[in-house]
Amino acid sequence: MTTISVGMLGCGTVGTGVLTLLNRATNQIAESIKVHFNVKKIAVSHPDKKRNLHWDEDVQFTGEIENVTTDPSIQIVIEVMGTVDQAYHAVCQAINHGKSVITANKELIALKGPQLTKLARQNHVDLYYEASVGGGIPILRVLSDSLITDQITGLTGIVNGTSNYVLSAMKDERSSYADSLKRAQKLGYAEANPINDLSGFDSAYKLAILSQLAFGHTINLKQLERTGIDKITLDELSGAAHWGLTIKPAIVARKKEHTLYTLVAPVAVTKQHPLANVSGVENSVLVTSTALGTTSYTGAGAGSEPTANSIMSDLLTITHHILTEQCGSSYNAPSTHISEYSLLKLPLEYFIALGEPAKKEPKFSNEASQYIEDTFKTGKAVFCITSVLDKNEKTNLEKSLSFMFQNVHFYPILKEN
Amino acid sequence: MTTISVGMLGCGTVGTGVLTLLNRATNQIAESIKVHFNVKKIAVSHPDKKRNLHWDEDVQFTGEIENVTTDPSIQIVIEVMGTVDQAYHAVCQAINHGKSVITANKELIALKGPQLTKLARQNHVDLYYEASVGGGIPILRVLSDSLITDQITGLTGIVNGTSNYVLSAMKDERSSYADSLKRAQKLGYAEANPINDLSGFDSAYKLAILSQLAFGHTINLKQLERTGIDKITLDELSGAAHWGLTIKPAIVARKKEHTLYTLVAPVAVTKQHPLANVSGVENSVLVTSTALGTTSYTGAGAGSEPTANSIMSDLLTITHHILTEQCGSSYNAPSTHISEYSLLKLPLEYFIALGEPAKKEPKFSNEASQYIEDTFKTGKAVFCITSVLDKNEKTNLEKSLSFMFQNVHFYPILKEN
Numbered sequence: 001m002t003t004i005s006v007g008m009l010g011c012g013t014v015g016t017g018v019l020t021l022l023n024r025a026t027n028q029i030a031e032s033i034k035v036h037f038n039v040k041k042i043a044v045s046h047p048d049k050k051r052n053l054h055w056d057e058d059v060q061f062t063g064e065i066e067n068v069t070t071d072p073s074i075q076i077v078i079e080v081m082g083t084v085d086q087a088y089h090a091v092c093q094a095i096n097h098g099k100s101v102i103t104a105n106k107e108l109i110a111l112k113g114p115q116l117t118k119l120a121r122q123n124h125v126d127l128y129y130e131a132s133v134g135g136g137i138p139i140l141r142v143l144s145d146s147l148i149t150d151q152i153t154g155l156t157g158i159v160n161g162t163s164n165y166v167l168s169a170m171k172d173e174r175s176s177y178a179d180s181l182k183r184a185q186k187l188g189y190a191e192a193n194p195i196n197d198l199s200g201f202d203s204a205y206k207l208a209i210l211s212q213l214a215f216g217h218t219i220n221l222k223q224l225e226r227t228g229i230d231k232i233t234l235d236e237l238s239g240a241a242h243w244g245l246t247i248k249p250a251i252v253a254r255k256k257e258h259t260l261y262t263l264v265a266p267v268a269v270t271k272q273h274p275l276a277n278v279s280g281v282e283n284s285v286l287v288t289s290t291a292l293g294t295t296s297y298t299g300a301g302a303g304s305e306p307t308a309n310s311i312m313s314d315l316l317t318i319t320h321h322i323l324t325e326q327c328g329s330s331y332n333a334p335s336t337h338i339s340e341y342s343l344l345k346l347p348l349e350y351f352i353a354l355g356e357p358a359k360k361e362p363k364f365s366n367e368a369s370q371y372i373e374d375t376f377k378t379g380k381a382v383f384c385i386t387s388v389l390d391k392n393e394k395t396n397l398e399k400s401l402s403f404m405f406q407n408v409h410f411y412p413i414l415k416e417n
Numbered sequence: 418m419t420t421i422s423v424g425m426l427g428c429g430t431v432g433t434g435v436l437t438l439l440n441r442a443t444n445q446i447a448e449s450i451k452v453h454f455n456v457k458k459i460a461v462s463h464p465d466k467k468r469n470l471h472w473d474e475d476v477q478f479t480g481e482i483e484n485v486t487t488d489p490s491i492q493i494v495i496e497v498m499g500t501v502d503q504a505y506h507a508v509c510q511a512i513n514h515g516k517s518v519i520t521a522n523k524e525l526i527a528l529k530g531p532q533l534t535k536l537a538r539q540n541h542v543d544l545y546y547e548a549s550v551g552g553g554i555p556i557l558r559v560l561s562d563s564l565i566t567d568q569i570t571g572l573t574g575i576v577n578g579t580s581n582y583v584l585s586a587m588k589d590e591r592s593s594y595a596d597s598l599k600r601a602q603k604l605g606y607a608e609a610n611p612i613n614d615l616s617g618f619d620s621a622y623k624l625a626i627l628s629q630l631a632f633g634h635t636i637n638l639k640q641l642e643r644t645g646i647d648k649i650t651l652d653e654l655s656g657a658a659h660w661g662l663t664i665k666p667a668i669v670a671r672k673k674e675h676t677l678y679t680l681v682a683p684v685a686v687t688k689q690h691p692l693a694n695v696s697g698v699e700n701s702v703l704v705t706s707t708a709l710g711t712t713s714y715t716g717a718g719a720g721s722e723p724t725a726n727s728i729m730s731d732l733l734t735i736t737h738h739i740l741t742e743q744c745g746s747s748y749n750a751p752s753t754h755i756s757e758y759s760l761l762k763l764p765l766e767y768f769i770a771l772g773e774p775a776k777k778e779p780k781f782s783n784e785a786s787q788y789i790e791d792t793f794k795t796g797k798a799v800f801c802i803t804s805v806l807d808k809n810e811k812t813n814l815e816k817s818l819s820f821m822f823q824n825v826h827f828y829p830i831l832k833e834n
Contacts, residue, residue, distance in 0.1 A: 021567075025565070028751075029565060029566065136709040136710070138559060141562075145555065145730060146555075147449075148442070148445060148446060148450065150442075150726060150729075291438055291553065291726040291729075292553040292716060292722070292726055293717045293722075295553065297713075297715075298713040298715070299711065299712030300710045308708070309563070309566065309567060312567075316562075324741055334445075
């Protein structure tokens with residue numbers, strides 16, 4: 001039996017889950033790979049706090065991150081504390097001290113992934129982060145494995161459980177945005193301050209991580225076209241349903257030759273689209289590649305045990321590398337030079353939601369009138385679907401419509417990956 | 418650059434796909450893992466036949482399998498010739514001659530998987546077979562990876578593209594079973610003799626392979642409860658739709674403590690069920706495990722390139738093992754002793770399709786009459802849903818109904834995994 005010493009940074013929901021799974025699988029791991037994991041130290045803000053852990057062995061809590069990241073006996077550090085700056089410093093320190101690192105920190109990887117990967121290679125240690133996207137879905141490993149022989153051309157996904165829960169609740173139970181959000185918070189599906197989730201930042205980080213692996217491209221998060229779900233109304237959801245569409249909080253990336261088109265926004269999908277039935281806190285990622293066509297990976301996108309299970313999977317990969325002296329790896333990622341534009345630059349079909357008519361007497365324009373139903377004068381919201389519009393046509397139409405209606409929203413209709 | 422010498426047995430659709438992908442990915446592979454694959458020999462029935470291959474290098478065709486399986490310079494043998502006895506002999510010979518083996522042969526692995534795995538371990542070579550289930554979906558690797566730390570409790574899947582295509586065409590286009598099958602054959606989705614696919618044998622083999630990996634249990638194929646799709650009528654599909662159900666060709670395995678309940682049969686699923694929208698030749702496998710809950714993996718279940726891509730993935734795994742001198746592995750599989758019963762032994766809800774009334778004056782029974790609508794005497798087919806029935810109740814009801822109606826079909830309704 002080989003003992004591998006592990007240190008952990010943070011012990012919240014995910015950290016506790018890791019201990020629960022490790023405890024449960026101790027015998028299974030010992031039997032199948034003859035390894036015992038010794039969780040030596042856990043760095044937390046309040047080391048003296050009483051904790052209710054499913055963990056049978058001794059573990060030392062410390063208030064100092066350095067006690068974990070610089071301890072010469074610790075081989076693998078699991079970072080589940082969150083935040084960017086402090087985590088970046090801690091992970092760099094651990095790597096510089098020869099430790100392989102597992103992190104669930106999507107913001108850290110989205111912003112500093114390439115630097116950390118490079119540092120890990122220089123120090124001959126591993127860096128893995130399966131838990132950072134899609135909870136328990138092994139999506140990063142799948143992308144990384146397929147890359148050596150296949151070319152990925154498209155990604156579409158629902159990767160934020162909070163947003164998907166809120167939109168699903170609005171659609172299925174006809175409860176308002178505010179009520180749906182309150183319920184999500186009550187059920188633990190949304191944080192007290194859910195702005196990161198609902199405004200699309202969390203999805204943007206995940207798109208950035210997926211794009212690093214799928215396209216070898218680090219997304220420019222500042223220029224990324226990003227729309228949250230907070231402006232979507234119950235009327236819009238019903239209007240979409242009338243046209244056989246469901247509005248879903250999506251991330252999209254399409255590669256065409258040397259250009260990547262990206263988007264983080266609510267989109268409209270048909271009932272037959274694989275994302276239409278992904279509801280509640282579920283996550284799903286569709287991957288389109290040259291050899292495989294479109295494959296999809298669906299499951300719990302968050303939660304203590306699913307996320308912890310992804311960390312366990314990384315833990316076993318690194319352990320295998322330690323035992324065979326092969327550390328120094330990370331996920332495969334191609335290195336390519338591609339340009340990045342908003343998906344909205346491409347010709348797309350749109351589902352358009354028009355709020356009540358503007359109070360000023362509207363001026364009609366040719367572009368607009370053809371898309372508006374006769375219900376215009378009834379004072380009610382109007383919904384319609386465009387034929388394919390290129391960027392200019394869309395801009396012009398949007399401009400004309402916003403003279404005539406309040407709250408004009410264009411939702412791209414996704415058909416293929 | 419390291420050269421790895423490869424031999425292939427068979428060069429049909431899948432074999433040709435492997436050459437196409439290898440050719441396309443040559444530079445990518447050389448760049449990322451510094452390996453060149455030299456396909457030295459291919460054994461085929463007609464070595465002199467003219468072939469239209471996407472392959473730029475020299476390759477020697479031979480009519481003798483032994484020329485490949487015993488060639489000392491060949492390190493990896495890819496078996497894509499099909500059949501059981503000849504393939505078993507060839508694979509054993511390759512393994513005994515120190516070659517790692519990749520096979521796409523589901524029948525071979527379903528029937529001889531444990532023996533071949535043992536032989537490979539004894540000879541310190543690898544044996545992988547990702548292409549045998551789910552075409553390009555990396556389902557075997559996912560099961561094998563998750564097993565070290567998680568416990569799988571349920572599998573449900575659509576793993577036969579031909580059956581799924583025929584039922585989807587019947588439902589969506591209202592074309593008869595015979596016409597749908599003809600179209601499947603025309604499109605290359607069904608073989609000239611499609612009995613293996615339509616009667617559930619192919620699905621049974623795939624369930625056997627999945628069960629070996631997920632539960633460490635080799636299914637008794639002779640005792641397995643197996644029903645094909647060839648008795649399903651258009652009326653039954655409409656009747657199911659009336660109740661919000663879709664009939665799908667499924668494999669099912671549920672583990673409860675030390676017992677595995679299995680089934681290969683058409684089942685009824687609700688519109689919200691993840692399998693409801695899996696249509697055409699698409700495959701999908703739902704995996705339920707203790708830590709992850711239910712995850713699903715969906716994609717093209719067959720086809721030259723998706724299947725070849727799974728072989729490429731095995732090829733890279735084995736190559737990595739050769740380079741690091743770690744051959745002798747296969748997928749992880751637990752070794753457990755569990756009993757096996759038909760899923761129909763468990764209490765289940767059923768969708769019942771009753772054909773026209775029997776010609777003889779029927780006798781009523783109490784069990785039956787409560788389930789039959791008043792439409793009985795109209796001479797038309799009747800469809801209903803039972804409440805949960807245990808095995809005895811089901812048997813009695815089935816017996817009573819078959820006195821009264823022609824073609825009584827019970828479809829289990831699947832709700833959770």
